[in-house]
Amino acid sequence: MLYRTAGQFKTTYKADQALFPVRQDAVLLAIILLFAWVIFPLTASEFAFQTLLIPIMIYALAALGLNILTGYAGQLSLGTAAFMGVGAYACYKMVTLMPWMNPILAILLSGIFSAGVGVAFGIPSLRIKGFYLAIATLAAQFFLVWLFEKWAWLYNYNASGAIQVPNLDIFGIYVAGPQASSVVQYFVVLGIVTLLTLLCINLTRGNLGRTWKATRDMDIAAELIGINLMKSKLTAFAVSSYVVGVAGALFVFMWRGAAEPNLFDIPLSFRILFIAIIGGLGSILGNYLGAILIVGLPVVLGIVPEALGLPVSSAMVEHLNIMIVGGLIIFFLIIEPHGLARLWALIREKLILWPFPH
Amino acid sequence: MLTEIFITPFADMVAAPDFLMQVLWEGLVSGILYALIALGFVLIFRSSRIFNFAQGIMVVFAALTLVGLYAMGVPAWIAVGLTLVVMFILAVSIERIVLRPLVGQPDIILFMATIGITLFLIGLGEIIFGGENKVMITEELGIPTGDTVLEPWDGLLILQHLDITVVVVATLLVAALLAFLNYTQMGRAIRALGDDHQAALSVGISLQTVWVLVWFIAGIIALVTGIAWGARAGVSFALEVIAYKALPVLMLGGLESITGAIIGGLMIGILEKLFEIYWGQPLLGGNTETWFAFVLALVVLLFRPQGLFGERIIERV
Numbered sequence: 001m002l003y004r005t006a007g008q009f010k011t012t013y014k015a016d017q018a019l020f021p022v023r024q025d026a027v028l029l030a031i032i033l034l035f036a037w038v039i040f041p042l043t044a045s046e047f048a049f050q051t052l053l054i055p056i057m058i059y060a061l062a063a064l065g066l067n068i069l070t071g072y073a074g075q076l077s078l079g080t081a082a083f084m085g086v087g088a089y090a091c092y093k094m095v096t097l098m099p100w101m102n103p104i105l106a107i108l109l110s111g112i113f114s115a116g117v118g119v120a121f122g123i124p125s126l127r128i129k130g131f132y133l134a135i136a137t138l139a140a141q142f143f144l145v146w147l148f149e150k151w152a153w154l155y156n157y158n159a160s161g162a163i164q165v166p167n168l169d170i171f172g173i174y175v176a177g178p179q180a181s182s183v184v185q186y187f188v189v190l191g192i193v194t195l196l197t198l199l200c201i202n203l204t205r206g207n208l209g210r211t212w213k214a215t216r217d218m219d220i221a222a223e224l225i226g227i228n229l230m231k232s233k234l235t236a237f238a239v240s241s242y243v244v245g246v247a248g249a250l251f252v253f254m255w256r257g258a259a260e261p262n263l264f265d266i267p268l269s270f271r272i273l274f275i276a277i278i279g280g281l282g283s284i285l286g287n288y289l290g291a292i293l294i295v296g297l298p299v300v301l302g303i304v305p306e307a308l309g310l311p312v313s314s315a316m317v318e319h320l321n322i323m324i325v326g327g328l329i330i331f332f333l334i335i336e337p338h339g340l341a342r343l344w345a346l347i348r349e350k351l352i353l354w355p356f357p358h
Numbered sequence: 359m360l361t362e363i364f365i366t367p368f369a370d371m372v373a374a375p376d377f378l379m380q381v382l383w384e385g386l387v388s389g390i391l392y393a394l395i396a397l398g399f400v401l402i403f404r405s406s407r408i409f410n411f412a413q414g415i416m417v418v419f420a421a422l423t424l425v426g427l428y429a430m431g432v433p434a435w436i437a438v439g440l441t442l443v444v445m446f447i448l449a450v451s452i453e454r455i456v457l458r459p460l461v462g463q464p465d466i467i468l469f470m471a472t473i474g475i476t477l478f479l480i481g482l483g484e485i486i487f488g489g490e491n492k493v494m495i496t497e498e499l500g501i502p503t504g505d506t507v508l509e510p511w512d513g514l515l516i517l518q519h520l521d522i523t524v525v526v527v528a529t530l531l532v533a534a535l536l537a538f539l540n541y542t543q544m545g546r547a548i549r550a551l552g553d554d555h556q557a558a559l560s561v562g563i564s565l566q567t568v569w570v571l572v573w574f575i576a577g578i579i580a581l582v583t584g585i586a587w588g589a590r591a592g593v594s595f596a597l598e599v600i601a602y603k604a605l606p607v608l609m610l611g612g613l614e615s616i617t618g619a620i621i622g623g624l625m626i627g628i629l630e631k632l633f634e635i636y637w638g639q640p641l642l643g644g645n646t647e648t649w650f651a652f653v654l655a656l657v658v659l660l661f662r663p664q665g666l667f668g669e670r671i672i673e674r675v
Contacts, residue, residue: 139652323481
């Protein structure tokens with residue numbers, strides 16, 4: 001009843017093509033944005049910022065980047081974490097070489113470096129497909145992590161081999177480093193994530209997004225109707241790596257505070273792939289749902305035994321967590337292979353018709 | 359710089375042929391293990407189009423089960439038998455619980471499911487056996503541990519008996535597998551499913567039986583690799599990474615080619631060792647083995663998309 005769309009007539013093509021043609025969707029989004037921008041910052045605790053809100057945003061952004069490549073353009077990639085690493089290291093070099101630079105600008109620019117690296121490693125996609133390409137992206141994964149470790153210039157020759165985020169400020173307010181407050185960092189993350197999400201929604205709806213989808217659905221047919229496959233695949237790699245690189249810079253500068261090369265190892269790539277697939281390939285909303293599940297679940301599982309008073313050691317909880325996440329991945333794949341976004345779409349369909357079955 | 363890349367390494371090779379032989383031998387030993395793991399991948403991929411990422415964790419799981427059973431007081435050889443039983447149960451449960459409900463889903467979904475299996479087994483293994491590094495029961499299994507020293511060209515060539523055993527056992531296992539695939543009824547069924555699913559089903563080959571069988575074979579391979587690698591480096595979850603090494607082998611040899619897996623494995627084992635010793639360590643700071651095989655496979659595929667040994671054009675989808 002709440003979601004009834006009857007009576008919302010479109011009289012122009014423009015209205016029909018709007019971002020949210022159904023009024024209830026727009027209202028729902030407005031409520032979510034209100035929560036994200038006003039209510040959470042006012043009420044959330046330090047713990048909630050650091051373990052839930054900020055990581056969910058960053059993981060969702062990384063998954064969004066991967067989703068553009070895998071979900072929209074159909075090119076499976078297992079090297080996401082390495083591209084995040086490129087973004088993080090590029091940002092680190094920029095703020096240490098040019099300390100006067102606006103840190104937010106540095107974060108946004110660092111994506112350009114990972115986009116360049118992404119295009120270079122995307123070139124094999126012109127000749128190989130599917131799992132062969134997935135293994136090829138693993139080459140990026142292993143090679144780049146090795147490079148982060150061996151190329152001392154990247155971490156300014158410090159002894160630990162890790163990068164430490166310095167204190168960075170905009171007009172006297174610290175946004176990164178040990179002195180920055182969580183609320184400020186949250187707003188920076190939220191701002192960038194909102195901006196890039198809006199950009200991605202529009203890109204995937206536009207001309208570029210359509211060529212990506214055509215390439216994904218059938219590359220030969222796409223080529224026959226005049227789509228330049230090379231351009232389509234490489235732009236997908238570029239845009240995807242840009243978003244992933246920005247997510248990587250946020251990951252280190254706004255959340256972790258420091259990074260070692262092995263942080264960007266293959267488990268992180270898989271985590272992001274899980275988020276994209278459980279959320280739903282080829283959907284924007286899904287990345288957020290997937291990130292909430294994958295980031296939120298371990299937190300919830302960590303609280304439950306304590307709340308019930310069960311004598312379980314923290315190592316045991318961690319192992320149980322891994323097991324349960326593995327089991328849940330299989331469970332979700334079996335009940336809905338198209339992800340949480342499809343689940344929401346089904347619920348929405350039902351809500352629109354409710355209380356009638358058809 | 360150019361001489362260091364193009365001349366010095368070869369001069370070193372000629373100057374110390376015994377050391378070159380040593381490097382080649384070590385490359386061969388790891389190469390044959392890569393080939394073995396790649397074979398496990400190929401069998402599962404051919405019969406079910408599943409890109410089995412759980413192969414690595416199966417290696418760890420098999421080795422952990424073996425060591426864990428022995429620690430409980432089970433005699434070594436009976437522990438091997440029991441581990442095989444465990445791997446069989448694992449194969450049946452994976453087929454029942456995970457694969458059967460997912461029949462007909464897109465490849466990437468099945469691939470994700472195997473990563474789910476991987477995570478599940480990591481958690482389960484840590485809970486049952488604990489995460490610390492364990493020692494493989496090499497001597498108890500009757501694997502010789504000494505070494506033979508040869509002196510070709512007045513040099514020194516050390517052959518670990520363990521490595522010799524690994525090469526012999528792995529070669530026998532590969533030969534047995536090939537014989538099984540080529541000369542038995544079940545082997546023919548596996549190959550038939552690999553060639554054409556529908557046709558195989560229509561002549562009455564049971565998909566379920568074949569799937570359990572190939573996962574069980576992958577389990578046996580995992581156990582052998584687990585013993586061989588565990589004897590050299592100890593049994594821990596770090597063993598999982600050797601399964602990643604089989605992936606470039608698959609790229610080179612093709613996901614569906616059994617001979618490709620064997621030759622590709624040997625080639626990558628030897629070449630990555632050569633590169634590491636003669637180019638990686640002096641010029642690049644070492645530890646190049648993590649990525650060299652991938653980059654090699656990538657470069658080869660850029661020029662020969664059908665792989666090194668693919669005679670027919672394989673559509674790489």
